[in-house]
Amino acid sequence: MNEQCKAIILSYADEQMQRNAALTGENKVWVNTVLTLIRDEYHNQVNNGATEFVLPSSISNELNAMKPW
Secondary structure (H helix, E strand, C coil): CHHHHHHHHHHHCCHHHHHHHHHHCCCHHHHHHHHHHHHHHHHHHHHCCCCCCCCCHHHHHHHHHHCCC
16 A cells, blocks of 8 residues: 555656755645645545555546646
């Protein structure tokens, strides 16, 4: 489940984008939003006993609407 979450995070904000956000502030708000929304959902699913991580369409739609590109 953890690997599924990581893969989804990387599909929205790859490692290079995350490094750039940390080092230069480029797309910092976007990266923080991706990490916060997906990680919070991951913890919610873990706490509810899920064995497979699935990103809800509401979060996916919100992130797709906010993409900086």
